[in-house]
Amino acid sequence: MNFTLKIWRQKNRQAEGRLVAYPIRDIPPDASFLEMLDVLNQDIVSRNEEPVAFDHDCREGICGSCGLMIKGRAHGPHQGVATCELRMRNFPDGDTIVVEPWRARPFPIIKDLTVDRTAFDRIMQAGGYVSVKTGQAPEANVIPVPKANAEEAMDAAACIGCGACVATCPNGSAMLFVAAKVSQLALLPQGDAERKVRVERMVAQMDAEGFGNCSNTYACEAECPKQISVEHIARLNREYLRAKIQGGP
Amino acid sequence: MRRTTSFLTSSVGRKVIMALSGLFLSSFLVIHLYINLFLFKQDLGHEFDRYAEFMATYPLLRPIEIILFAGFLLHAFIGIWLWLMNRHARPVRYALHKTGQTSELSSRIMWLTGFVIAAFLAVHIKGFFITSRFITPDRSMYDIVAEAFKNPWTDALYVVALFFLGYHLRHGFQSSFQTFGLRHERYRRLIDWVGAIFWLLIPLGFAAMPLYFLWCK
Numbered sequence: 001m002n003f004t005l006k007i008w009r010q011k012n013r014q015a016e017g018r019l020v021a022y023p024i025r026d027i028p029p030d031a032s033f034l035e036m037l038d039v040l041n042q043d044i045v046s047r048n049e050e051p052v053a054f055d056h057d058c059r060e061g062i063c064g065s066c067g068l069m070i071k072g073r074a075h076g077p078h079q080g081v082a083t084c085e086l087r088m089r090n091f092p093d094g095d096t097i098v099v100e101p102w103r104a105r106p107f108p109i110i111k112d113l114t115v116d117r118t119a120f121d122r123i124m125q126a127g128g129y130v131s132v133k134t135g136q137a138p139e140a141n142v143i144p145v146p147k148a149n150a151e152e153a154m155d156a157a158a159c160i161g162c163g164a165c166v167a168t169c170p171n172g173s174a175m176l177f178v179a180a181k182v183s184q185l186a187l188l189p190q191g192d193a194e195r196k197v198r199v200e201r202m203v204a205q206m207d208a209e210g211f212g213n214c215s216n217t218y219a220c221e222a223e224c225p226k227q228i229s230v231e232h233i234a235r236l237n238r239e240y241l242r243a244k245i246q247g248g249p
Numbered sequence: 250m251r252r253t254t255s256f257l258t259s260s261v262g263r264k265v266i267m268a269l270s271g272l273f274l275s276s277f278l279v280i281h282l283y284i285n286l287f288l289f290k291q292d293l294g295h296e297f298d299r300y301a302e303f304m305a306t307y308p309l310l311r312p313i314e315i316i317l318f319a320g321f322l323l324h325a326f327i328g329i330w331l332w333l334m335n336r337h338a339r340p341v342r343y344a345l346h347k348t349g350q351t352s353e354l355s356s357r358i359m360w361l362t363g364f365v366i367a368a369f370l371a372v373h374i375k376g377f378f379i380t381s382r383f384i385t386p387d388r389s390m391y392d393i394v395a396e397a398f399k400n401p402w403t404d405a406l407y408v409v410a411l412f413f414l415g416y417h418l419r420h421g422f423q424s425s426f427q428t429f430g431l432r433h434e435r436y437r438r439l440i441d442w443v444g445a446i447f448w449l450l451i452p453l454g455f456a457a458m459p460l461y462f463l464w465c466k
Contacts, residue, residue: 006344019344072347098345105338170348170357172338173260203259212338213260213331215359216424217352231432237261238430244256 001027001088004096005040007052010109017109019098029089033076034059034066036088053112059084061225064160067167068113069100074164074223082162082225102167106174106209119209120161120177126205127198128181130190149187156184158226165220171212176220178206179236180228186239196243203240263327268425270324275422275447277317282454289461294391301390305382325367332360355420362417369410376403398462407459415452422447 002025010017024043027036034056041051057065066083070076076086091097101109106119145153159180166174182199185191191198214233221230256262284304287297304310348357355362376397381390397403422444426432431440 008344069343069346072343072345073350077350100343100345103339103341103343105340168348168351170352171335173335175260200255203261204255207260210338211260212335213263215264215331215335215356216420216427217348217356219348219351222351230427234427234430234432236430237264237428240259240261241265241430244262 001029001091001093003027003036003088003091003094006096006098007113008100009052009112010101012111013108017112019100027088029087031088032059032084033068033070033086033088034084053110053114055114056084061085062160064162067102067162067164069098069102069167071097074102074168075162075225079222080225080227082160085225102163104163104166104172104211106172106211107163107166115163117161117163119211120163120174122209123174123178123202123205124181127194127201128185130185131194132190143189145188153184153187156180156187156228156232159184159224159228160226162225164223164225166211168219168223169212169214170217170219171215173214173220174206174209174211175214175233175236176224176228176230178202179230179232182239183232183235186235195239196246197249199236199239200243203236263331264428267324267327267331268428270320270327271421272425273320274317274324275418278447278451282451285455285458288391288394288458294389294395297394298389298391301381321370325363328360328363353420355416356424359417359420362413365410365413366417369406369413372406373410394458395462395466398459399466401463404459404463408456411452411456414455415448418448418452419444 002023005022005024006019007022008017009020022040022044024036024040027039031039034054037052037054044051054068055065057063059066061082061084064082067075068083070083070086071091075081075083076090078086078090099113101107101113102115102117107115107117110116157180159177161177163177165176166172169175182202185198186195216230216233218230221228257266284297284300287300288294290296377390377393381388381393385393398407423440426436426440
């Protein structure tokens with residue numbers, strides 16, 4: 001398959017970026033999007049030019065490293081997949097494919113298609129954990145967890161923190177990411193003790209990072225590679241209201 | 250106190266204020282429509298004028314009037330603030346962003362539909378509220394309405410503005426329940442049905458009035 005790629009090239013954080021066109025030929029239809037970029041980079045390197053920088057790690061859709069805006073869609077036009085799981089057969093032969101980095105003020109571009117997503121780490125550090133004393137691991141079945149809660153918590157825990165929700169949101173809001181983390185822990189007895197302080201701190205950190213305000217467009221749910229539901233955002237709102245109204249730790 | 254102020258300045262808090270003020274303004278539409286339906290009664294506006302008189306003179310309604318105006322200003326002010334903040338959150342736009350494939354248009358242009366409604370309200374309040382209360386307080390409300398709606402341009406303005414109102418409420422009404430954390434499969438259909446009353450039936454009911462005076466009177 002042959003394509004014309006239009007890729008955002010930007011030397012560093014400060015430099016001006018622009019879209020550069022690259023023709024690419026003879027790509028197998030079963031190649032993943034990242035493998036296609038590998039082929040492109042091989043070609044660029046052989047011409048003694050600077051290869052395109054992009055994030056990737058596990059290449060099986062579970063690490064959350066990769067994430068590109070492909071043809072105007074986060075992780076490309078296919079639903080429920082990360083960029084690494086996207087196959088070139090999802091594009092018509094001869095297609096022109098625009099590839100851009102995630103764009104949001106809290107995700108500054110480091111180089112080309114790589115962005116700095118440490119804002120997510122700081123939100124997690126603010127409250128996305130359960131405080132436990134170290135020691136022997138307790139017997140797992142001592143704490144009963146209702147099946148429905150376990151399932152819902154697991155759905156939320158599927159979030160890989162890729163940032164597609166922020167990238168696709170017309171407002172650059174991180175609500176789905178934060179909601180998935182808050183929801184996951186609020187649904188489990190282990191997370192119950194810190195639920196109020198957790199949601200307050202995580203929302204405060206999210207706001208401090210400069211993410212936009214959620215306006216319920218639900219674009220995040222449509223683009224999430226793990227198809228996390230906006231019902232988790234409703235739960236975050238509920239948790240936040242409860243924390244503010246009830247008060248206490 | 251610290252908790253309350255941090256709530257009001259947080260992104261979730263701002264959403265809650267938007268949702269609460271939006272629902273409050275929507276509830277006014279129900280009362281407004283109920284009284285206006287008397288325009289259709291074949292009594293030369295007798296009953297309608299009685300209600301209009303009551304609304305204009307009953308003293309307990311004055312503070313409610315002020316709260317209504319304040320609610321509208323609050324809704325508009327926070328709406329503009331949110332819109333500016335959200336633009337700020339993405340300083341460099343995408344060359345290509347297919348938002349139409351992932352979200353409803355109504356949810357993305359709340360600022361535009363809201364702005365049109367605000368502009369319309371200025372005309373609407375000048376045309377009826379200010380005219381009846383201050384400019385010609387002796388004329389009956391029914392006569393003012395009947396005369397205004399004889400003009401096809403006024404009618405066209407009203408129908409277009411009400412379309413925008415319906416489109417604004419199409420997103421706004423259901424969205425407020427998500428904001429309160431009440432989105433759940435169990436309530437989804439109820440919210441959708443009640444929502445349809447607000448975004449479809451109420452604007453249609455209002456739009457019928459100028460057309461009635463244009464064509465049937």
